[in-house]
Amino acid sequence: MEPVPPLAVTLSRLEELIRERGLERSEILSPKELSAKAALPEDTVRTLLDGREPVPDTVNDRVRARVRFLADAYLARTGRRMSDLAAAISQQLGVSAFWARQVCSGEKIPSVQLLHGLVGFFGIEAGEAFFTVPAAEALNNVLTPLVTALQQAPYPGAARGFVASLSGYDDVRAIALRQAHDLPQERWNVLNATLKALLELDANEAGQ
Numbered sequence: 074m075e076p077v078p079p080l081a082v083t084l085s086r087l088e089e090l091i092r093e094r095g096l097e098r099s100e101i102l103s104p105k106e107l108s109a110k111a112a113l114p115e116d117t118v119r120t121l122l123d124g125r126e127p128v129p130d131t132v133n134d135r136v137r138a139r140v141r142f143l144a145d146a147y148l149a150r151t152g153r154r155m156s157d158l159a160a161a162i163s164q165q166l167g168v169s170a171f172w173a174r175q176v177c178s179g180e181k182i183p184s185v186q187l188l189h190g191l192v193g194f195f196g197i198e199a200g201e202a203f204f205t206v207p208a209a210e211a212l213n214n215v216l217t218p219l220v221t222a223l224q225q226a227p228y229p230g231a232a233r234g235f236v237a238s239l240s241g242y243d244d245v246r247a248i249a250l251r252q253a254h255d256l257p258q259e260r261w262n263v264l265n266a267t268l269k270a271l272l273e274l275d276a277n278e279a280g281q
Contacts, residue, residue, distance in 0.1 A: 080121065080213040083220055090223040101219060111211045112142040112203070118212060127208050133182050136204045141179035143195045166190035 078086075091098055102122055108115040117127045130138075147158055159174035166173070168187060175181040176191075183191060188201050197203045199214060206214070 077213065077217055080209045080216070081124065083213050083216045084122065084124075086220050087216060087223070090220065094223060096223075101223075107212060107215055109146065110215045111208075112139040112146075113208055113211055114138075117208050121209055121212050130208075132205050135206070135208075136182055136188065137179040139204045140176055140183065140191060143191075143197075144177035147195070162191070162194060165194060 087101060088098075090096075091101055104115045104118040104122065107113075107122075108118045111118070120127045144155070144158060147153075148155060155174060155177065156170070158177055159170045162168065162173040162177070163170040166187060168190075172181070176183045176187065185201075188204060191197075192200055192203070203211070
Protein backbone atom coordinates (compact mmCIF):
# COMPACT_ATOMS: atom_id res chain seq x y z
CA MET A 74 0.00 0.00 0.00
CA GLU A 75 1.37 3.37 -0.99
CA PRO A 76 1.82 5.93 1.81
CA VAL A 77 -0.87 8.59 2.08
CA PRO A 78 0.48 11.98 0.89
CA PRO A 79 0.36 14.90 3.34
CA LEU A 80 -2.57 17.29 3.42
CA ALA A 81 -0.82 19.96 1.34
CA VAL A 82 -0.30 17.48 -1.51
CA THR A 83 -3.88 16.21 -1.25
CA LEU A 84 -5.27 19.75 -1.41
CA SER A 85 -3.08 20.63 -4.40
CA ARG A 86 -4.27 17.57 -6.29
CA LEU A 87 -7.89 18.29 -5.42
CA GLU A 88 -7.58 21.82 -6.77
CA GLU A 89 -6.25 20.40 -10.05
CA LEU A 90 -9.06 17.85 -10.29
CA ILE A 91 -11.71 20.46 -9.52
CA ARG A 92 -10.46 22.55 -12.43
CA GLU A 93 -10.12 19.55 -14.76
CA ARG A 94 -13.63 18.26 -13.99
CA GLY A 95 -15.24 21.69 -14.15
CA LEU A 96 -16.57 21.42 -10.62
CA GLU A 97 -17.30 24.11 -8.08
CA ARG A 98 -14.70 24.33 -5.32
CA SER A 99 -17.46 24.73 -2.76
CA GLU A 100 -18.88 21.35 -3.81
CA ILE A 101 -15.67 19.59 -2.82
CA LEU A 102 -14.17 21.74 -0.10
CA SER A 103 -17.18 22.77 1.93
CA PRO A 104 -15.93 23.56 5.46
CA LYS A 105 -19.30 22.63 6.94
CA GLU A 106 -19.44 19.19 5.33
CA LEU A 107 -15.77 18.48 5.95
CA SER A 108 -16.19 19.57 9.56
CA ALA A 109 -18.95 17.02 10.06
CA LYS A 110 -17.00 14.28 8.33
CA ALA A 111 -13.72 14.82 10.19
CA ALA A 112 -15.28 15.83 13.54
CA LEU A 113 -13.36 19.09 13.47
CA PRO A 114 -14.57 22.65 14.15
CA GLU A 115 -15.36 24.58 10.98
CA ASP A 116 -12.79 27.22 11.92
CA THR A 117 -10.11 24.53 12.10
CA VAL A 118 -11.13 23.18 8.70
CA ARG A 119 -11.01 26.66 7.17
CA THR A 120 -7.57 27.21 8.67
CA LEU A 121 -6.27 23.96 7.19
CA LEU A 122 -7.84 24.62 3.79
CA ASP A 123 -6.06 27.98 3.76
CA GLY A 124 -2.73 26.21 4.33
CA ARG A 125 -2.33 27.52 7.87
CA GLU A 126 -1.60 25.68 11.10
CA PRO A 127 -4.44 25.28 13.63
CA VAL A 128 -4.03 26.01 17.32
CA PRO A 129 -1.85 23.29 18.89
CA ASP A 130 -3.66 20.70 20.99
CA THR A 131 -2.95 17.50 22.90
CA VAL A 132 -4.18 13.97 22.29
CA ASN A 133 -6.49 14.31 25.28
CA ASP A 134 -7.89 17.54 23.83
CA ARG A 135 -8.62 15.78 20.54
CA VAL A 136 -10.33 12.82 22.15
CA ARG A 137 -12.59 14.97 24.31
CA ALA A 138 -13.45 17.32 21.47
CA ARG A 139 -14.18 14.60 18.90
CA VAL A 140 -16.31 12.52 21.25
CA ARG A 141 -18.29 15.67 22.08
CA PHE A 142 -18.56 16.49 18.37
CA LEU A 143 -19.98 13.03 17.59
CA ALA A 144 -22.34 13.20 20.56
CA ASP A 145 -23.67 16.60 19.51
CA ALA A 146 -24.12 15.37 15.93
CA TYR A 147 -25.99 12.31 17.19
CA LEU A 148 -28.32 14.45 19.28
CA ALA A 149 -28.96 16.84 16.40
CA ARG A 150 -29.62 13.97 13.99
CA THR A 151 -31.94 11.99 16.27
CA GLY A 152 -33.60 14.77 18.26
CA ARG A 153 -32.82 12.92 21.48
CA ARG A 154 -31.44 14.30 24.73
CA MET A 155 -27.99 13.82 26.23
CA SER A 156 -29.54 11.63 28.93
CA ASP A 157 -30.93 9.33 26.22
CA LEU A 158 -27.53 9.04 24.57
CA ALA A 159 -25.82 8.36 27.88
CA ALA A 160 -28.38 5.66 28.69
CA ALA A 161 -27.87 4.00 25.30
CA ILE A 162 -24.08 3.99 25.71
CA SER A 163 -24.45 2.73 29.28
CA GLN A 164 -26.61 -0.17 28.17
CA GLN A 165 -24.49 -1.10 25.16
CA LEU A 166 -21.01 -0.61 26.62
CA GLY A 167 -21.55 -1.48 30.27
CA VAL A 168 -20.51 1.82 31.86
CA SER A 169 -22.56 4.02 34.15
CA ALA A 170 -24.87 6.54 32.52
CA PHE A 171 -23.24 9.25 34.63
CA TRP A 172 -19.77 8.42 33.27
CA ALA A 173 -21.06 8.10 29.72
CA ARG A 174 -22.64 11.54 30.00
CA GLN A 175 -19.43 13.11 31.25
CA VAL A 176 -17.47 11.55 28.40
CA CYS A 177 -20.00 12.65 25.77
CA SER A 178 -20.04 16.20 27.11
CA GLY A 179 -16.26 16.38 26.84
CA GLU A 180 -15.73 16.68 30.58
CA LYS A 181 -13.91 13.37 30.96
CA ILE A 182 -11.52 11.34 28.84
CA PRO A 183 -12.75 7.84 27.97
CA SER A 184 -10.65 4.83 28.87
CA VAL A 185 -9.09 2.83 26.05
CA GLN A 186 -11.80 0.21 26.46
CA LEU A 187 -14.60 2.76 26.35
CA LEU A 188 -13.02 4.52 23.39
CA HIS A 189 -12.98 1.20 21.56
CA GLY A 190 -16.66 0.77 22.40
CA LEU A 191 -17.50 4.26 21.15
CA VAL A 192 -15.93 3.36 17.80
CA GLY A 193 -18.57 0.69 17.40
CA PHE A 194 -21.39 2.73 18.89
CA PHE A 195 -20.89 5.66 16.52
CA GLY A 196 -19.87 3.48 13.55
CA ILE A 197 -16.38 4.92 13.10
CA GLU A 198 -14.61 2.97 10.36
CA ALA A 199 -11.19 4.50 11.07
CA GLY A 200 -11.11 3.00 14.57
CA GLU A 201 -9.63 4.62 17.66
CA ALA A 202 -7.21 6.66 15.54
CA PHE A 203 -10.18 8.78 14.43
CA PHE A 204 -10.19 10.35 17.89
CA THR A 205 -6.45 10.84 18.31
CA VAL A 206 -4.85 11.94 15.02
CA PRO A 207 -3.89 15.62 14.55
CA ALA A 208 -6.40 17.86 12.77
CA ALA A 209 -4.43 17.93 9.51
CA GLU A 210 -4.36 14.15 9.36
CA ALA A 211 -8.06 13.90 10.25
CA LEU A 212 -8.96 16.22 7.37
CA ASN A 213 -6.56 14.47 5.03
CA ASN A 214 -8.24 11.14 5.79
CA VAL A 215 -11.53 12.63 4.61
CA LEU A 216 -10.13 14.26 1.47
CA THR A 217 -7.98 11.38 0.21
CA PRO A 218 -10.98 9.25 -0.92
CA LEU A 219 -12.29 12.26 -2.83
CA VAL A 220 -9.04 12.48 -4.77
CA THR A 221 -9.34 8.81 -5.70
CA ALA A 222 -12.98 9.19 -6.67
CA LEU A 223 -12.40 12.22 -8.88
CA GLN A 224 -9.42 10.58 -10.56
CA GLN A 225 -11.53 7.54 -11.45
CA ALA A 226 -14.66 9.40 -12.57
CA PRO A 227 -15.17 8.76 -16.32
CA TYR A 228 -16.74 12.17 -16.99
CA PRO A 229 -17.76 15.33 -15.07
CA GLY A 230 -21.30 14.16 -14.31
CA ALA A 231 -19.95 10.99 -12.79
CA ALA A 232 -17.50 13.05 -10.78
CA ARG A 233 -20.40 14.87 -9.19
CA GLY A 234 -21.99 11.52 -8.36
CA PHE A 235 -18.80 10.41 -6.67
CA VAL A 236 -18.63 13.60 -4.64
CA ALA A 237 -22.25 13.31 -3.53
CA SER A 238 -21.81 9.71 -2.42
CA LEU A 239 -18.60 10.31 -0.52
CA SER A 240 -19.63 13.54 1.15
CA GLY A 241 -21.76 11.82 3.73
CA TYR A 242 -21.61 8.05 3.37
CA ASP A 243 -18.88 5.43 3.76
CA ASP A 244 -20.77 2.27 2.89
CA VAL A 245 -21.16 -0.08 -0.07
CA ARG A 246 -22.86 2.58 -2.17
CA ALA A 247 -19.66 4.63 -2.33
CA ILE A 248 -17.63 1.52 -3.09
CA ALA A 249 -20.00 0.61 -5.92
CA LEU A 250 -19.63 4.06 -7.42
CA ARG A 251 -15.85 3.89 -7.31
CA GLN A 252 -15.96 0.58 -9.20
CA ALA A 253 -18.44 1.65 -11.89
CA HIS A 254 -15.97 3.10 -14.38
CA ASP A 255 -17.66 2.11 -17.63
CA LEU A 256 -21.32 2.88 -17.09
CA PRO A 257 -22.91 4.81 -19.98
CA GLN A 258 -24.68 8.07 -19.23
CA GLU A 259 -28.17 6.57 -19.14
CA ARG A 260 -27.16 3.96 -16.57
CA TRP A 261 -25.48 6.64 -14.48
CA ASN A 262 -28.82 8.46 -14.51
CA VAL A 263 -30.59 5.36 -13.18
CA LEU A 264 -27.92 4.78 -10.56
CA ASN A 265 -28.07 8.41 -9.48
CA ALA A 266 -31.85 8.22 -9.05
CA THR A 267 -31.53 5.02 -7.04
CA LEU A 268 -28.91 6.52 -4.77
CA LYS A 269 -31.03 9.61 -4.25
CA ALA A 270 -33.93 7.44 -3.14
CA LEU A 271 -31.69 5.50 -0.76
CA LEU A 272 -30.29 8.66 0.77
CA GLU A 273 -33.79 10.06 1.28
CA LEU A 274 -34.83 6.77 2.91
CA ASP A 275 -31.85 6.94 5.27
CA ALA A 276 -32.68 10.54 6.17
CA ASN A 277 -36.31 9.67 6.87
CA GLU A 278 -35.32 6.70 9.06
CA ALA A 279 -32.83 8.81 11.00
CA GLY A 280 -35.54 11.34 11.73
CA GLN A 281 -37.93 8.76 13.18
